[in-house]
Amino acid sequence: MTAPQTPHDDQPHDNRPPEQPHHPWAAPSGAPSADPTPGGSAVQDRAELRRELREAALIALVVTVCGALLGALWVWLAPRVPLIADGSGNVYLKNIEGEESVGGDGTFILMALGFGVVCAAAVFLIRRAGGIPLVVALVVGGLLGSVVAWRLGVWLGPTSDLAARAAEAGKGVTFDAPLRLQAKGALLAWPVAAMVTHLLLTGFFGPRDPEPPEADWAAGPRQAPPPSDG
Numbered sequence: 001m002t003a004p005q006t007p008h009d010d011q012p013h014d015n016r017p018p019e020q021p022h023h024p025w026a027a028p029s030g031a032p033s034a035d036p037t038p039g040g041s042a043v044q045d046r047a048e049l050r051r052e053l054r055e056a057a058l059i060a061l062v063v064t065v066c067g068a069l070l071g072a073l074w075v076w077l078a079p080r081v082p083l084i085a086d087g088s089g090n091v092y093l094k095n096i097e098g099e100e101s102v103g104g105d106g107t108f109i110l111m112a113l114g115f116g117v118v119c120a121a122a123v124f125l126i127r128r129a130g131g132i133p134l135v136v137a138l139v140v141g142g143l144l145g146s147v148v149a150w151r152l153g154v155w156l157g158p159t160s161d162l163a164a165r166a167a168e169a170g171k172g173v174t175f176d177a178p179l180r181l182q183a184k185g186a187l188l189a190w191p192v193a194a195m196v197t198h199l200l201l202t203g204f205f206g207p208r209d210p211e212p213p214e215a216d217w218a219a220g221p222r223q224a225p226p227p228s229d230g
Helices: 040-077 100-126 132-156 162-169 184-205 214-219
Strands: 082-085 091-093 174-176
Touching (some): 040 100, 040 132, 091 162, 132 184
């Protein structure tokens, strides 16, 4: 004769709730919750945009001021175009086949390209995150800086009053022609070089966005490879 089986009092009871099935699309339990404040993300985005706009305005101003340095270097390094007067008010080129007239444009373009590369590299080192406002600031500042360099170089260079300069120099005496920028497209060298350089630096050395953790969940469970016949 056997006694009825009853649960022993000394056996531990498992009071834990049953495990819920894990849905593959459910967020992990330790994931941070969304911002409970309504519009909190929008306020943060506006503050970030205002900060980027302030930085962009400051960068554009600094780059424009650098145009004064380019203008001074252009006056110093650009080749001079020699002129000569015949004493009757007529002025002629001393070297008809000389290339000094196009040398001024070439000097301006080469230095403007260098200024664009240096400015873009400096901005990238200061603000690696990049962004459209910074690129726009480099382009606008480079264009304004080129205009400042052009006008300052013309002002600091030889006078543009050829009649007065020829009368002062006298008959048969060589004097320098005024500094001119014949190809106005040279003004685009600085902003184009700055934009291309900054985009290349950001593309190769800029920060990368982390991959979202949902990528593995979206891929679904991985299937084991079928067993080989061998």
